[in-house]
Amino acid sequence: MNIIVTGGCGYKGHILIPKLLDKGYNVKVVDTEWFGNFLKPHKNLSFEKIDVRNVSKNLFCNTDVVIHLAAVANDPCSELDPKLSWEVGSLSTMQIADYSAKSGVKQFIYASSGSVYGVKDEDKVTEDLDLDPISEYNKNKMVSERVLLSYQDQMLIQIIRPATVCGLSPRMRLDVAVNLLTMQALTKNKITVLGGEQTRPNIHIDDITDIYLFFIDNPNYCGIFNAGFENISIMNIANLINDRLNVPIDILPSNDPRSYRIDSSKLLNLGYKPKKTVEYAIDEIIDAFKKNKLKDEDKYYNLKWMQAKVL
Secondary structure (H helix, E strand, C coil): CEEEEECCCCCCHHHHHHHHHHCCCEEEEEECCCCCCCCCCCCCEEEEECCHHHCCHHHHCCCCEEEECCCCCCHHHHHHCHHHHHHHHHHHHHHHHHHHHHCCCCEEEEECCHHHHCCCCCCCCCCCCCCCCCCHHHHHHHHHHHHHHCCCCCCEEEEEEECEEECCCCCCCCCCHHHHHHHHHHHHCCEEEECCCCEEEEEEHHHHHHHHHHHHHCCCCCEEEEECCEEEEHHHHHHHHHHHHCCCEEEECCCCCCCCCCCCHHHHCCCCCCCCCHHHHHHHHHHHHHCCCCCCCHHHCHHHHHHHHHC
16 A cells, blocks of 8 residues: 655654554655654655655555645744734635545545634544634635535545544654643653643554554544543642652643543544553653753754744
């Protein structure tokens, strides 16, 4: 099977690509490599170092599956240059979907976001609720979803709305909640919580990448699926870290109103079972730091790196 992964050199891609190769797939990674490339060479792995805004139709010939991860990731980076965010996001998604359909791609898996729901009061935020995106990033994801759903009669479309991802990756991110707060505790000997009562869904990076594999193996499970298994308040995340590192927690006001939970019963009812937890992510980050395998560096913060190296 021939698979294209856009954004394959990102946080999730560095965990997903080796799993795809282990299953015997031929994988082509399409990525600008803004944040580097730490993937190990493999006979079934090839690269197109190209911006997704500049892909050609020929790129998708003889491709069975497209896994579309590429995006200007997170709210602050999208707000930094909204035009770039929309070009890399929805506009490129439309072009890639069109090229894929015309090239005979059978299956298209899209990495959306659980944040498309916006602020919700419901205890169970399911896939059938209205979307109320707040930021440019959230709006981009919503529009991309709608673009892809228009291709349902030409390809098998599977849209995954992940929770906030946590855990280790060779292309690490320290600007996502669990990873960020754990690194604060390790390097600053305290945790700074903004607000704290906001509830956010979480998913371990091994689980979200396994979910993409699950959908490759189950191409007929089409539609939209939430993917998040632990709805935890920011304060509770800080307390889990504090249980291990025993550092003070400073609470400051927050101007971020987002508080949402996602319900992933639809995915669980298909037979997928999560394997790892937020606590597992905290423990592995602490262990990697103490073994000098992980440092607090600017390249692990998307906004800092884009300001310094990209824009």
